[in-house]
Amino acid sequence: MFLFTDGSRLSNADAVAGAGWYGHWGAWKQESACGHLCLPKHEVFDAEATAAYEGLKAAFDSAQAPYTQNVYILLDNQEVAQQLQGSPRGSSQHTILAFQEAANAWPTRSLRCQAIQPGQVHVQWIPGHAGIAGNEQADEQAKKGARSTPQTNTPPARYGWAHRTLKEEFWRRFQAFWAENAPQQYQDLSIGLDKQPHELSLPRATLGRLLAAWSGHGDFAQYHERFGHEDTKLECSCGRPKTPHHFYYCWKGHKASPQPWGSRQVDEILRSKSGTRDLHEWLQRSHFYRTICSAH
Ligand SMILES: [Zn+2]
Structure with missing residues (x-):
């Protein structure tokens, strides 16, 4: 049979x-x-x-x-x-x-x-x-x-x-939690949750800069002032205060290497896959954080 x-x-x-x-x-x-x-x-x-x-x-x-x-x-x-x-x-x-x-x-x-x-x-x-x-x-x-x-x-x-059901349920609840509890900067950028976040494929140095820009925790004037860091440089070499978005506006950075942003807003650069890729390449070419807007 x-x-x-x-x-x-x-x-x-x-x-x-x-x-x-x-x-x-x-x-x-x-x-x-x-x-x-x-x-x-x-x-x-x-x-x-x-x-x-x-x-x-x-x-x-x-x-x-x-x-x-x-x-x-x-x-x-x-x-x-x-x-x-x-x-x-x-x-x-x-x-x-x-x-x-x-x-x-x-x-x-x-x-x-x-x-x-x-x-x-x-x-x-x-x-x-x-x-x-x-x-x-x-x-x-x-x-x-x-x-x-x-x-x-x-x-x-x-x-x-x-x-499988438990895994899906955990993910659903975590998403609901994140929607309510994500830091304000993340909500402003509408950075949601992704099971395979595209930014994780970025080289470490750029990923670090990106996470700093998202969270506001980094080498930024406001952050140093808030935590009373002394002996830190609060301005970019162009004279403007260091901010998470300064790379986008800095004239010195622009001069070091033409910016590839086109008509895209800074939020989109920080959020999208193509934006973060372009940011990485531009940081490589301009040496922005190494020489123009460096820590010391
Ligand atoms: Zn600058």
Whole structure:
């Protein structure tokens, strides 16, 4: 018997997963198993593992089971295929272990015809979307499962799902916190949160200048005055006070190297990816903070 199993997950906000299986038997590919399950709070991985387990149970119950020697379980998820044959790690361990127990019990099944050898359950990975008919049917079943109404006794949430949901929830709350509690300068620049902030790809020296400009904590006149720093130079060599935005206005800086800002405002230079890149290159060329607006 060839048993195709598949998992699927809807891509909307409260995504639900589905498990599907489809089995055929003999040279004439007679349908021997076909079904699906709706699995809320499951990831695709979990749905794939459940599909293999439920599919195998359906194979046991099929009308052809007494006349079947080997069951070949075919699925297009490599990670799940590996774990079904080895040690489960992470999500859905319970389901994978239950699958292995059922697979080991196959040769000793009670309904086997005497003429049929005990046989074995084999797990085999197959490429997805390769036009293999049985696999397409299992995929269809899995999608049907994800779209269907959950059964009354839905299996409990899986670890993989909980892990992702927690991470998303943490991020949502942190964003809400940041929206209310970000320092004023950050709010003025509308610097939000980014999981991969573009400025982190800047060289350290420029990143330092950028963070100083954002926070106002740096070699700036106001900052030194506020904290009573003595023995600091409060003016740029052009005579104007050092401020986070002075690089943009300083005539000496402009003379040292033509500024690439164009029509962009200083806020945009400090905020955008292209702006910070241009700032970095201009700082390199003009030596602004090293010679014109230096600390001492
Ligand atoms: Zn200046």
